[in-house]
Amino acid sequence: MELIYEKSKPGRRAGRIPRPDLPVAPVPDALRRTSPPRLPEVSEPELVRHFTALADRNFGIDTGFYPLGSCTMKHNPRVNERVVNLPGFRDLHPLQEDEGAQGALDLMWRLEQYLIEMTGLPGISLQPAAGSQGELTGLMLMRAYFADRGEGEQRDTIITADTAHGTNPASVTMAGYKLEKVATDGRGNLDLDDLRAKVNEHTAGLMLTNPSTLGLFDEGIEQVAEIFHGAGALLYYDGANLNAVVGKSRPGDMGFDIVHINLHKTFSQPHGGGGPGGGPIAVRDTIEPYLPVPRVVRDGDTFRLDRDRPKSIGRVRGFAGPFGVFVRSYAFMRAYGPSLQEMSEVAVLNANYLLARLRAAYELPYGRLCMHEFVLSARQLKKEHGVSALDIAKRLMDFDIHPPTIYFPLVVPEALMIEPTETETKERLDHFVDVMLQIAREAADSPELLQDAPHSRPVRRLDEVRAAKQQIVRHSFGASPTASAKG
Numbered sequence: 001m002e003l004i005y006e007k008s009k010p011g012r013r014a015g016r017i018p019r020p021d022l023p024v025a026p027v028p029d030a031l032r033r034t035s036p037p038r039l040p041e042v043s044e045p046e047l048v049r050h051f052t053a054l055a056d057r058n059f060g061i062d063t064g065f066y067p068l069g070s071c072t073m074k075h076n077p078r079v080n081e082r083v084v085n086l087p088g089f090r091d092l093h094p095l096q097e098d099e100g101a102q103g104a105l106d107l108m109w110r111l112e113q114y115l116i117e118m119t120g121l122p123g124i125s126l127q128p129a130a131g132s133q134g135e136l137t138g139l140m141l142m143r144a145y146f147a148d149r150g151e152g153e154q155r156d157t158i159i160t161a162d163t164a165h166g167t168n169p170a171s172v173t174m175a176g177y178k179l180e181k182v183a184t185d186g187r188g189n190l191d192l193d194d195l196r197a198k199v200n201e202h203t204a205g206l207m208l209t210n211p212s213t214l215g216l217f218d219e220g221i222e223q224v225a226e227i228f229h230g231a232g233a234l235l236y237y238d239g240a241n242l243n244a245v246v247g248k249s250r251p252g253d254m255g256f257d258i259v260h261i262n263l264h265k266t267f268s269q270p271h272g273g274g275g276p277g278g279g280p281i282a283v284r285d286t287i288e289p290y291l292p293v294p295r296v297v298r299d300g301d302t303f304r305l306d307r308d309r310p311k312s313i314g315r316v317r318g319f320a321g322p323f324g325v326f327v328r329s330y331a332f333m334r335a336y337g338p339s340l341q342e343m344s345e346v347a348v349l350n351a352n353y354l355l356a357r358l359r360a361a362y363e364l365p366y367g368r369l370c371m372h373e374f375v376l377s378a379r380q381l382k383k384e385h386g387v388s389a390l391d392i393a394k395r396l397m398d399f400d401i402h403p404p405t406i407y408f409p410l411v412v413p414e415a416l417m418i419e420p421t422e423t424e425t426k427e428r429l430d431h432f433v434d435v436m437l438q439i440a441r442e443a444a445d446s447p448e449l450l451q452d453a454p455h456s457r458p459v460r461r462l463d464e465v466r467a468a469k470q471q472i473v474r475h476s477f478g479a480s481p482t483a484s485a486k487g
């Protein structure tokens with residue numbers, strides 16, 4: 001497809017700048033351009049066609065099945081967009097004083113109450129803008145808590161699972177902690193013997209997601225909590241997988257002290273492609289004094305932002321947090337009401353349905369009932385037919401299906417991590433299974449079909465390393481021959 005600059009012809013215009021109603025302000029000579037800007041010159045229909053063609057090449061949850069494990073690509077109800085665009089929410093200035101922002105503060109306070117109920121932990125901050133920022137904030141809270149107890153220097157290590165999402169070790173390092181990994185046992189739980197050998201007076205805490213990235217609920221979670229609390233350490237819950245357990249089990253009841261919730265995964269946002277997101281954190285009362293400011297406070301029937309918290313770690317984000325995300329998540333919760341529990345039940349049911357239909361054709365490393373997602377392995381297909389998880393992922397694109405997450409978690413070779421979510425119909429799930437079964441047959445009969453896939457996309461296999469390391473993000477007007485992308 002030609003770039004818009006390659007379609008450009010001098011003198012063509014898609015629109016005209018309206019004549020100003022006011023006198024034109026003089027521009028000082030020194031600030032005037034000496035040559036016109038190099039903008040593409042195209043007619044309006046060509047402009048519209050260009051961007052429509054680009055948009056048609058996009059893939060998203062609105063165009064097809066998107067079972068990207070760990071990322072929870074669920075439908076974003078359209079009514080939420082309507083609500084978030086109500087002028088009272090949309091046009092509110094972030095510096096509006098509390099008296100003029102009562103509705104917004106009320107919504108934030110109510111959202112907090114729901115999250116307190118769902119996590120089983122009493123203190124909350126809506127500030128972090130993503131799960132990963134919630135993780136970093138949670139670790140900063142641990143730091144503040146131990147520093148206050150005179151154990152700040154002594155407790156310098158955080159333990160994570162070897163199945164942990166990459167943001168966990170990254171957050172640990174960013175927060176200045178040492179990282180130690182605990183192994184996964186044969187059933188997919190944390191290895192308790194390994195854990196006992198590693199937890200000691202230097203341990204600040206554990207970071208764990210439950211269900212894990214294997215899609216398995218840790219059967220030893222109560223013992224895990226005892227081991228850490230017994231050593232005076234804390235437990236951090238990576239709530240990215242909360243979609244599996246809303247109304248079913250609560251991190252606070254499992255023994256966790258600090259939790260983040262990925263609002264964009266559990267309570268829907270149009271979050272494909274990197275945003276927007278929300279990563280509120282909920283904490284036990286012993287950690288509450290350190291939560292970020294400002295906090296939303298209710299005094300009778302009025303609400304205010306409280307900045308006067310002497311032990312707070314301070315701000316972690318501008319203003320009060322990602323407000324549009326709050327409105328959508330609150331609308332989502334209100335629409336579901338008590339059947340939020342059903343949402344999680346169906347997410348788990350859908351995943352188990354896929355698992356049951358696929359387990360004969362693909363290797364299943366941990367043969368238990370799964371939660372909202374599960375991990376298959378293409379190891380056997382690779383050994384027997386030279387077909388990898390990447391080949392399977394690429395072939396799925398020929399059937400208008402977004403590939404699942406691959407090569408994660410790291411403990412499963414040739415991993416395919418599949419998360420259907422609760423918003424898919426049985427027909428959609430069956431179609432996915434039929435395609436996956438066809439691909440397994442193709443692996444045996446004509447492996448080259450998979451190794452060369454995708455066959456039907458505008459671009460075939462990309463050099464992903466080069467694409468990441470040598471990004472061309474602007475047109476260089478002929479300076480670089482590689483900049484002209486005729487793909």
Ligand SMILES: Cc1ncc(COP(=O)(O)O)c(C=O)c1O
Pocket residue numbers: 070071130131132133165167168209213238240241262277279
């Ligand atoms: C298990 C897990 N933890 C943490 C995160 C980080 O969340 P975010 O993408 O909102 O930063 C993710 C995101 O995919 C995740 O899957």
